[in-house]
Amino acid sequence: MTSQESHNKGISMISLMKEDLSHRKWMLVLSSVVQLLCGPVAALFLISWRKSRILSMVSWQDTGLTRPDLSRMMVSSIVDALIVLALAVVVCGALITGIGGFRHLFNRRMTDMINSVPVKRGRMFAVIYLNGFLIWFVPFIVSELISLVIIGANASGAAGYLLGKTALMALGAAFAFVCIYNLIVLSMAMSGTVMNALTNILFIGFDALAVYGMWVGLCANCFSNYSQPVFDISGILWTSAPASGCFFGYLIADNLMSYSPLYDQNWIFIVSLVLTMIIAAVNLYLAFRLYTVRKSEESEAGTDSDFIRRIIRILNSILAGLFVSAIIISFFENGDLGKHPGWGVFFAIFFSLLTFGFINAIQSKSIRRFFSHKAEALISAAAAAVIFLTFALDLTGFDNRIIPKESIKEAYVTMDIFSGNSSGADFMPAAGREGCLVPVYSDPYYDWNLRNKVKISPDLAFRIMTAEKYYWFNEYGSRGYKVVDPVSGEESVRYINGIDEISPRVFYLDITRGSSFHFRRQYLIVDPDIAEEVIMTEGFMEERFPVRCGALGYPKSVTVTDNRNGAEYIIPKEYVKLLMDAYYADFIENYSPDYLESGDDSADILLNPEYDIDYGDGNLTYRRFNIDVKNSDKRTIEILDRLSDSFMFAPVDEDFYTYFESDDDYWEY
């Protein structure tokens, strides 16, 4: 057979893959060893550790947990740890297989050899790419199966659960791997040296996230009234393949269908997941295209495209200048970047130029080129300085901005006003199941700052905007507040001796102006009338403190903790409703700003309503809330006094020490 005849048939993919693999045995060995360590060995260690830890925690017997609860928690925590380890291996594995597999791109002689053989570049790409995936994936699957057997042998009855979990782990880890691997392969195809590839990985993988993080960080540090934008982090995470790959990979592995935002069809989550997949596919496509058209002479050179090189230099030097400057000033001035604008500008310019020079040197492979592209360097440094000053000195007037009352279309508010205890604001009652809750994630604008907001009048919103603002500061050993009148702009300083002398509350305001403009701010305001008006707004109490006013329904059980000695008692089941009714009545009667935040009225008793939480994954999670009972809660204290003779210690689960050996079918719980 002639050469041409055999090539018309084509060299089989399998032969090419075998040949490629024969030169990457070390990767396979490394992958296998690491996967075994992070799989079966880690599982054995965790089982041994968890067993001894649980046995030593005698106080667990007071929690009311059942043997199946404990067993499920034990296995679940081990699997969770394995997921985290698997994701760590994913990151390292993608880096090693990506860089190792395509390393020939950085070596002119090797590129010549690979490109001179009679195999299409696209085919060679597919061979190297697939091998990289398999080098990581095959040992991963093997080690996961061994781990499954080990865990299963130590917690009988968990086989079904573990099989499902292993399948999800494989899916999640593969998802994360592909996201990161594709990014690395693209960076390799763009670059001529390892340093350039690493720079490109940072650029493509993290720069969008870094720009967002820098924006939020500067706003949060420079603008006292800045409130985080209202969207899930997954709304921006997709711009970073490594971050979103790990994030969604974890969620898939943890239990895809139980993740509530997905379960409740949170469109941001779903869109972000889809965008992450699209980004991964685009990265792979670009890597493939670049690889197939890549010139041999690009090996050992910088990044292929001059345009991309320029963007990398300028963007990263601005980011670095701003970041380092903000960190230094924040470190010395407790986050107040406006304290030393001169120094801030100096650091921004200096570190911007320094970063620019380093990237120059990396891209040109010559330290002598450190000072090249002077015009670009100056533009970057100037941009860093201008951005720093704009934020540090609030040149845009962010903090003093007021929306005219007549242009307010809708206004919402929430506030942080109570001390310490959990409010249950993230849950709502599960329909028809007493003592059971489901999480509240259905609002697409769900976020932590503006959760449980209630609608208020434009007039109240306007008064919140125009009330005196307090900004905490700490200067020359004196603690105090800078007080600003936002209308006149006048500033005064009020020094305080004790924190109780002044009690500003944090108000989160969300105003819609026109059809889409959102004005979001957080304010520190003392005005008691405003606080009173806000908490008395219809629906605020039920939204903000549902567990304390009875909006979550009766708990399945209640315990009481004596804060003076830590002793814990179980309220007999027949008295749960009686006690909770008493507390609800007290809360509603006493409900006021002072009551909510006053810490010195504590009766040193914690009321602990306990619920089952249904995240939709088929398993119920135990959840206990803590409510600080105050002396003004007369009815509650009276009931507790009456019941004190009936208190009993939480029962000891007799099977507690032997649950590992249990063969009950509690996995169906």
Add this chain to the structure above:
Amino acid sequence: MIEIKGVSKKYDDVTALSEVTFNMPDGQVFGLVGTNGAGKSTLLRCICGVCRPDSGEILIDSEPVYENPSVKSKVFYIPDDQYFFPGGTPEEMAGFYRTMYPGTFSTERFIKLMDKLSLDRKRKINTFSKGMKKQLSIMLGIASGCKYILCDETFDGLDPVVRQAVKRLFINDMEEAGVTPVIASHNLRELEDICEYVGLLHKGGVILSKDLGDMKLGIFKVQVVFKDPLSLETVKNNLKVISEEHRGSLVTLTIRGNRPEVETVITSQVPVFYEVLPLTLEEIFISETEVLGYDFSGITQ
């Protein structure tokens, strides 16, 4: 046949090849000679499909070579500085090329050649000397069974015995299997022994490309002594004198043209002595490039 049609290639602002056009006929050893930086290696890398020309095309047996595995399967490229897998052995390299050239790579021949050259097939290549690595590259190329073997500075680093052996192998394969070795080299004496067809490159362009015999028939070195100094001027006016060198009354002229015409003109001036000598490839190369200004004879002045 390898057809090179108007091929140009630039590396950034440097022109490596400029409108290069010539053919490499089958069944002959083709010598690619050129000045430093003339573009010999670039041309070989374009022929084997490593580089894509910016313009023009390269056809092998009438088919384009770039990204064409069926055509590339006829070509084996032996670069000046061959890459070997780190920690690899000759056997592993043979395995690689056996996969890449299925059906044509002869393991048997590879083993035989390696044994004849006393190269250990299981020894790590990074312990080989430069010459041994070169030998290994050549043996891999010969064992590949490819029709075209492209060699970049192949004889560099080989000892004279191995050099002769390689030449014999090339000639043998050429005669028996129709292999066409293309050899780029500075060592023109080496090429002269083996090449039948030569392409001369200078500054990215082709000066000439023809059969070495024909080339030698069209250019001569004449050593002559004239009585009358004006005779030399007459000769120069009537013949294409490429270069002249004076050593006392003895003048050495390099003249382009056919031998009878040259001899007729010279004898018409009744020289005291004259002798027509064939040019070596090196002398042809120097003469041709001198004409194009590639002359460093005054470097010591």
